Amino acid sequence: MKLLLVEDDAEFATTLSQSLEALDHQVTVAADGLAAIDANDRERFDAVILDRMLPHMEGTTLVERLRERGQTLPVLMLSALGHSIDKVDGLKAGADDYIVKPTPVGEIDARLTALVRARGWKGEGANTLRAGRILVNPGKHRAWYGDDALDLSNLEFKLLSELARNAGSFVTRTMLLERVWGYDFEPATNIIEVQVRSLRRKLTANGAPDPIVTKRGVGYMLEQ
Amino acid sequence: MTSLRSLLFAFLALFAAATALTGYATYSASHAAITGLVDARIDLVADAITDGVRPGDAAAILARIDRFAHRRDTGDIGFELEDVRGRRLGGNVALARAIAPGYSSVSGSDGIAGLTAGRAERRDVGGGLRLITIAETEPVDGYAFIRARNYMIGFGAIMLIVLTGTATFALIVRRRIGEVRATAAAIVNGDLQHRVPVPARGGAFAAQAEAFNHMLDRVAALMDGLRQVSSEVAHDLRTPLARLRGRLALAADAPTAAAMRHEIEQATEQCDMLLATFSAILRIAEVEGGDRRARFAPVDLASLMGEVIETLRDAAAETGHRLTGAATHPVQIIGDRGLLAQALVNLVENALTHTPAGSVVTVAVAQDRGRASVCVADNGLGIAPADHARALRRFGRLDPSRHRPGHGLGLPLVQAIAHLHGGALTLGDAGPGLAATISLTVAPRGVEGPATADLRS
Helix, strand or coil, X not given: CEEEEECCCHHHHHHHHHHHHHXXXXXXEECCHHHHHHHHHHCCCCEEEEECCCCCCCHHHHHHHHHHCCCCCCEEEEECCCCHXXXXXXXXXCCCEEEECCCCHHHHHXXXXXXXXXXXXXXXXXXCEXXXXXXXXXXXXXXXXXXXXXXXXXXXXXXXXHHHHCCCCCEEHHHHHHHHHCCCCCCCCCHHHHHXXXXXXXXXXXXXXXXXXXXXXXXXXXXX | CCCHHHHHXXXXXXXXXXXXXXXXXXXXXXXXXXXXXXXXXXXXXXXHHHCCCCCCCHHHHHHHHHHHHCCCCCCCCEEEEEECCCCEEEECCCCCCCCCCEEEEEEHHHCXXXXXXXXXXXXXXXXXXXXXXXXXXXXXXXXXXXXXXXXXXXXXXXXXXXXXXXXXXXXXXXXXXXXHHHHHHHHHCCCCCCCCCCCCCCHHHHXXXXXXXXXXXXXXXXXXXHHHHHHHHHHHHHHHHHHHHHHHHHHHHCXXXXXXXXXXXXXXXXXXXXXXXXXXXXXXXXXXXXXHHHHCEEEEHHHHHHHHHHHHHHHHHHCCCEEECCCCCCCEEEECHHHHHHHHHHHHHHHHHCCCCCCEEEEEEEEECCEEEEEEEECCCCCCHHHHHHHCCCCCCCCCCCCCCCCCCHHHHHHHHHHHCCCEEEEEECCCCEEEEEEEEECCCCCCCHHHHHHHC
């Protein structure tokens, strides 16, 4: 992906852009809001990674400016402030997702992939989600693996939907906590592992191959 | 103890007594003055009637009476001449009763035409004759009544004005005190932004409200400073820790690390523990800051409990615990669903961590009129009542060796969340085991939020 990283902390910007480049992304760094708008006028980016606290122009203001100019590219906001009220402000301003520093680069990568993918859904019939042989219909609360209808608990169904929505890319623990449970905290119990395990058991009950890929330290993926 | 109220009533009673006494004294003084004047007049007239008349000359006296009765200045005076036995010899009035010697009062009941109240004088005029002279004390009919009524109205009005004034004053004082009390209550309930309204016209109340608000501003600034420092410390330490954790994860993946994997995993776990501690510190600071109040919405505790049980049931089973809880009817409160979920998850995880395998953890949501409660009880060893307060203190872990998992911030965080919602966290004995109860205020009737609608769909 072609990414625009807006970050005034030069050291952090270098570390993050190197890590992202290691994941095959092209990264352009802008040190403040004006530089970001300039860069965005010159080049076309797939997504923007934006620090909340910037000199001269706040991150939220920059998002508003971009949106006013008709820019619909995904914006992922980074912040050192761990408070949820900032998150609300960021999302209200027009950002698509919001994460709190320090964030592992894998998390940023997974979220950017999800955001870009979500842009691609527009116009498509979003009634059913398909991931390989798995079919999920969130509206009807039903799912199939091949020809077998799955009998899933509420949580298992939400988990499978989220994985199917992002089929082909990894979904991190934090993303699952936010989107399946609605939690903005990390429980001490391994609830995700337990839930994935029980979902796996149901998926493979009839001897079908396990479609869920685990990547330690990153998250889970449904094969496409 | 003298209360303001009893002081006020004593003051009003004394004031009423003094006013009534003054009214009575004024009335009697004017009454006595009029009586004195009338007595002097009839004395003078009686002198004039008898002046120069031979003692016993009844005819001469009657002739004078007749003359006086037709004079403009004495035309209103009544006279009666009697003999020594009290028999009427003549005069311009006829008395129904005997009049005592000297001065006395007469009234309308004495049957004297045209007289409602007056004075009479009986004197011996010599020669076995008595002269009775009578004059009206009232310039108009019912004068005494009118006078009494006017006094009542006048002094009554004074009483009324003072009573109304005092009541209004008491009301204003009570309202101002009420505002200060409401502010104090709001502060105690966690709304640190609340301030006493300052009266626009200034004065002592405005000065007092400003002083109070100034104190609250100062307290809030100090608390903000403290919170900020703790947040910044936690935050600044979190970044290098996250980096360290990343390095460990990379190291664990390296093929050469096979022999060290167990050690690396343990180090990663320690990192996670520290990160969890910092997250808890930051979360407590956030909750105590009160900003999350902006996200309050109707929440059904029963459905929240159902979701938490579904989330944790299998994890509990893996450690040999049984997690139960039956949702009955919805219990609506106004709150932050995410935080309430975190509080409940924390309490259940706390119970799972501190009880041996085979224990049962029970969650119950109840409503008793205006109060809602969420109780997480286990049948483990419990906490001695003497240690309950310490368990709620930050880092106040009861395990002296600190070998057990947990950062000692779980219960304080739950407590902070309860406080944010105007509630409280209490620890009790589940006999055996620990019962942790969050008590909250039920949402007012008619509040039916998207939370319940969501659950039912």
